[in-house]
Amino acid sequence: MESHNHIYENISSEIKEIADLIKKSSPNETTQKMKTNFEDYKNVTLNIAITGMTGAGKSTFVNAIRGLRNDDEGAAPTDAVECTKYPTVYPHPTLPNVKIWDLPGIGTEQFKAKTYLKEVQLDTYDFFLILSSERFKENDSKLAKAIKKKKKLFYFVRTKIDNDIHAESNKSYFNDEKVLQRIRDDCIKNLKSTGKPKVFLISSLHLGKYDYPKLIRTLEDELPKHKRFALIQSLPMNSVDELERKKKYFQKLVWMSAFGSGALAIIPVPGFSLACDYGILLSFFENVYKSFGLDNKSLAILSARVNKPVDTLRAAMISPFKDGVNEDVLVRVLARRDVVAALTVQELSRFIVGIGSLAAGAISVATIYHLLKKGLNDMAEDAKRVLTVAELA
Numbered sequence: 001m002e003s004h005n006h007i008y009e010n011i012s013s014e015i016k017e018i019a020d021l022i023k024k025s026s027p028n029e030t031t032q033k034m035k036t037n038f039e040d041y042k043n044v045t046l047n048i049a050i051t052g053m054t055g056a057g058k059s060t061f062v063n064a065i066r067g068l069r070n071d072d073e074g075a076a077p078t079d080a081v082e083c084t085k086y087p088t089v090y091p092h093p094t095l096p097n098v099k100i101w102d103l104p105g106i107g108t109e110q111f112k113a114k115t116y117l118k119e120v121q122l123d124t125y126d127f128f129l130i131l132s133s134e135r136f137k138e139n140d141s142k143l144a145k146a147i148k149k150k151k152k153l154f155y156f157v158r159t160k161i162d163n164d165i166h167a168e169s170n171k172s173y174f175n176d177e178k179v180l181q182r183i184r185d186d187c188i189k190n191l192k193s194t195g196k197p198k199v200f201l202i203s204s205l206h207l208g209k210y211d212y213p214k215l216i217r218t219l220e221d222e223l224p225k226h227k228r229f230a231l232i233q234s235l236p237m238n239s240v241d242e243l244e245r246k247k248k249y250f251q252k253l254v255w256m257s258a259f260g261s262g263a264l265a266i267i268p269v270p271g272f273s274l275a276c277d278y279g280i281l282l283s284f285f286e287n288v289y290k291s292f293g294l295d296n297k298s299l300a301i302l303s304a305r306v307n308k309p310v311d312t313l314r315a316a317m318i319s320p321f322k323d324g325v326n327e328d329v330l331v332r333v334l335a336r337r338d339v340v341a342a343l344t345v346q347e348l349s350r351f352i353v354g355i356g357s358l359a360a361g362a363i364s365v366a367t368i369y370h371l372l373k374k375g376l377n378d379m380a381e382d383a384k385r386v387l388t389v390a391e392l393a
């Protein structure tokens with residue numbers, strides 16, 4: 001009894017909106033609305049602008065947040081000479097709605113922030129990261145103020161922190177924290193004309209270290225909810241922590257997808273697979289698959305990064321989804337007794353608040369819900385095993 005209440009507590013916030021909707025509308029209307037909500041998440045675009053002085057490490061950062069190294073296929077070109085003259089778009093390797101823009105360097109000369117923002121088409125971007133590998137300069141502040149005026153989000157990123165740490169490490173009384181604090185204070189001092197600047201110290205060569213995780217948490221707090229989802233979904237997999245976070249975001253879509261599949265209008269026939277909309281289920285799983293880095297392309301990228309053969313990484317996957325996501329796999333998983341018999345009707349009425357009278361449709365929804373939840377767990381377990389083999393867990 002207690003455990004049921006516990007489940008009820010946990011899910012109630014996620015399905016409260018759905019429950020309200022069900023009370024007011026028909027199963028078809030509910031399905032349609034949930035489908036639209038799902039599409040809104042799926043189609044959300046995220047455009048990230050990376051800017052800063054020549055040589056600040058923009059292109060390297062663009063590559064790093066796409067999980068690429070500078071010499072990988074599809075990487076933004078980097079070299080010592082100034083090489084990025086126009087905004088260049090780099091789509092995420094597997095989630096094309098997320099785009100990272102490598103903007104031209106802002107230069108050292110007399111700089112007109114307003115003209116620059118017009119030239120790079122300010123409105124395209126959801127937020128700006130202003131990078132510098134040394135002291136932030138007057139031009140960085142000018143740019144930030146112009147962005148602020150346009151009510152856009154921006155953050156300062158001090159790059160190549162690994163170099164700073166390395167340079168200091170052979171001094172006596174070396175202390176990581178002190179070096180970082182000194183750099184941080186210095187950045188804030190140079191940027192004080194922009195108000196309370198948010199500065200993150202990072203190394204594109206070691207994203208797991210320094211302030212990168214804090215930068216991501218800050219973006220999670222400050223971006224609108226759909227954009228936040230797109231961001232987290234797109235990040236390269238570096239740790240089990242990041243995997244768990246991604247999983248949490250997808251968990252929020254599980255009820256929405258279950259109702260959006262049209263299962264509410266279906267009376268289940270024992271022994272037969274449900275005639276619901278597999279499109280939305282496939283779409284859900286395909287996104288999870290890519291986001292967790294389990295597709296061929298992501299595995300190939302990871303393989304290059306951690307220097308392990310693709311086949312070794314792939315061999316770590318043992319779930320029903322190990323060879324990919326398709327309708328056959330879904331039907332096969334759906335047919336499993338543990339999915340179909342997952343819930344009794346009493347449990348259902350606890351799960352699906354307010355629709356006790358639609359018990360038949362509710363059973364179908366709950367079955368799909370379980371399929372989604374189980375699939376999500378299976379994929380997360382596969383991803384954990386891949387991370388372990390990649391020595392990232």
Ligand SMILES: Nc1nc2c(ncn2[C@@H]2O[C@H](COP(=O)(O)OP(=O)(O)OP(=O)(O)O)[C@@H](O)[C@H]2O)c(=O)[nH]1
Nearest residue numbers: 054055056057058059060078082083105160203204
């Ligand atoms: N150690 C270290 N080197 C870095 C890092 N980020 C960039 N670099 C190096 O710094 C140099 C310049 O990096 P880029 O990414 O090309 O810089 P950029 O800002 O794109 O330069 P432009 O396109 O000319 O404006 C390259 O040699 C990179 O390998 C970092 O986090 N750590």
Ligand SMILES: [Mg+2]
Nearest residue numbers: 058059083084
């Ligand atoms: Mg560049």
